[in-house]
Amino acid sequence: MAKTVKQLLQEYVVGASGISTAEIIIPPDLKLGDYATNVAFILAKQEGKKPADVAGELKEKLLGTDLAKMADVEVAPTGFINFFLKTEFLDEEIKKDKKIDLGQGKKVIVEYSSPNIAKPIHIGHLRSTIIGDALANVYEKLGYEVVRWNFIGDWGTQFGKLIAADKKWHGNFSDTLKDPIQEMLRLYVKFHEELKNNPELEKEGQKEFKKLETGDEENLIIWKSFRSASLAAFRIIFNKLGIDSEKFVIKGESDYEPRLKPLIEELKNKGLAIESEGALIVELENMPPALLRKTDGATLYMTRDIASLEDRIQNYNPAKILYVVANQQALHFEQLFAVAKKLGWDSTELSHVKFGMVLGEDGKKLATREGKVVALQEVIDRITSLALETVKQKSADLSEEDENKIAHAVAISALKYNDLKQHPHTDIQFDWKAMLDLSGNSGPYIQYTYARLANILSKAGNGPWETSASASVDLEGKLIERKLVNYLDVLIECTTPNALNGLALYLYDLSALANRFYENVRVLDEPDTEKKNARLNLIKVVADNLKDGLGLLGIQTLERI
RNA sequence: GCUCUCGUAGCUCAACGGAUCGAGCAGGGCUCUUCUAAGGCCUUGAUGGGGGUUCGAUUCCCUCCGAGAGCACCA
DSSP: OOHHHHHHHHHHHHHOOOOTTTEEOOOOOOOOOOOOHHHHHHHHHHHHHHHHHHHHHHHHHHHHHTHHHEEEEOOOTTTTEEEOOOOOHHHHHHHSSSOOOOSSSEEEEEEOOOOOOSOBBBBHHHHHHHHHHHHHHHHTTTTTEEEEEEEEOOOOOOHHHHHHHHHHHHEEEHHHSSOOOHHHHHHHHHHHHHHHHOOOHHHHHHHHHHHHHTTTTHHHHHHHHHHHHHHHHHHHHHHHTTTOOOEEEEEEGEEEEEHHHHHHHHHHHTTTTETTEEEEEETTSSSSEEEEEESSBBBHHHHHHHHHHHHHHHHHHHHHEEEEEGGHHHHHHHHHHHHHHHHHHOOEEEEEEEEEOEOOOOOSSOOOOTTTTHHHHHHHHHHHHHHHHHHHHHHHOOOHHHHHHHHHHHHHHHHHHHTTTTTSSSSSOOOOOHHHHOOSSHHHHHHHHHHHHHHHHHHHHHHHOOOOOTOOOHHHHHHHHHTTTTTHHHHHHHHHHOHHHHHHHHHHHHHHHHHHHHHHHTTTSSOOHHHHHHHHHHHHHHHHHHHHHHHHTTTTOOOOO
C-alpha cells in the first residue's frame, strides 16, 4: 500500500535526526505549512543547544534527501521545521483512494443504542445510537469488519414491574400493544408514581419477574408480545434516524438466561464467585464487588453482561469490543472488564465509550422532567416540524414532497451534528434554539455547502474535466487542497479516543474553506478553460469528501437545499 | 466520606505537552444587477485560585474552590 505523506515525512525526519520517536504534526495555521515536526526540541535538549539552531542544522540534512522533491522546508524561529508540500504532490495525495486498510479485516464489535423495553426509551439512547453508529461507520471505513451489536434490555426486575403495572391498570395487555412505546412509558411513569404511596408494588414487580423467570405461561406471553411490539417500534425510530436496523445483530438479555447457571457454576469452580451476605459476588481490587446473584436468587445485569461477553468472544473472536454506553455506567464496565481479566479473557481489547447526559436548556437533566420522560419520538417530530418552517421560509419554490424530504434530512442532520461535534465525554446541552439555528457550525451548514457545490457541478455536466498537469488552482484552492490531505489522519484519530468531534470539525473547516472559495472565485464564468476545469475538479473532490464524511456521521447529503 | 468526569469569551463548545488558546451563537459594522445571503467580510471578548515538573502547560503532578455522575442486591 502506498504510504501517506505523513508517514513519508516521518521516515525522512527519523532518518535525519536519528530520533525514532520523531513526530509529524499538523501546524495550527495553514500559513505555517502543511506539516511540521518538533523533533528539534528533543535534539536541542540532548545536545544542550538552542532549538532554532538545531532545527537549522536538521533542515540542511533533510534537504540532502529526496524530501526536497516533495516539499519546501522552512525553519521557524520557534524551532519548528515546517514542510510545504509541492502542488503536484498534494494533487497526487488527494486523488489517492482514501480507503485504507488500517483494520486489516480485524473484527470490532460496537455495542450501541441498546434500548430497554421495560424502561422508557429516552433521549439518552439517542446519544448512544448516534455516536455508536458513526463510530461503527468510521471503523468500517478504515478496514475493520464491524459487528453492530444492539443489546436489548428485555429481562430483569424492571420487566416484572411492567407486567405488574399492565395487569393492574390495563387488565388486558393488548391495550398496551396499540401504541407500545407510549403505553409502556405511561405504565412506567405511573408505576413509579404509585410506588411512593404504596411500597408493596416493588414486591409485586419482583414476584412477576420471578414468575417470568420460572416459565409462567401468562407472563411469558405478555413478555413476548411486549418485546416484539417494542422491537417493531424501535425499527421505526431507527428508520427515521436514518439508521439501517437490518445491520444490527440484535441480542436480548433474555437470550443469555439459559447460559447463566452454568456460567455461575464455572465462576464458582474457579473460585472467583463467592457467597457474601446471602448474595453471590466476585471480589475485585480497588472497587466494589460485582454482583452475580441477589439474595432472592435472581440474576443481575452484570451476570447477563458477562454471559454476553463470553458469547461475543467465543463466537466472534473480535480484536476489540466497544461499549457505547452512558457515563453513569462507568463502574459497571470497570467491574465487567475486571471480571473478564480474572477469567483470562484477554485476547479482546475492551473499551467503554462513555458519553455524558443530555441536559435541558436550563442545564438540568432532561431525561426526567417532573417525573415525566422526554420521549425520543417527540424530539424527532418536533425538530422536524421546526426544520420544515425554516425550509419553507428559505426555499420558496419547492414542491411539498421536496420540502418534507429536505426538512427531514436537515432536522436529522442538525440533531446528529449537534451531538457529534462535541467531545462525547461531557454532558450535552439540548438547546432547541441553538440546534435549529442552521447557520454557523452546524450540520445544515455543511449540507448547504454540499448543495452549492453539487449545483455548480451539475451545471458543468458532472465531469471529469480535462486539465494539464501544470494547471494550478488559486490561493483559495490551495488552502482547500492542504485541508483535504488531512482527511485520512482525521479518521484514524477518531479511533484512538473513540470520539468523532475531530471529523465533525474537519468537515466544518472544509465547508468554510469551500464557501470562501466560491465566494471569491467564479467557476462557471471563468473564460480560461484550463483554470475552469482545474476549479471544477477541485470542487468535485471537495463535494465527494463532504459526502463521504457526512455519510460516516450518518448525515445525508442533498443536491438541493 | 470514597471513586470518576469536568471547570476556557456573556452563552454552547475546540485545542496528541507545542507556535499568536481556536470556532459558533449573542452584540457592533459592512455585503445580494454575478454559480442558493442557510453565504461572505470586519469587529468586541476567555484558560476558577495557588504551587510544582518542563525549553514550552488549557493539557501532566499536588492543593484549594466550584459543578455533575457513581459507590453490592436497578440497568
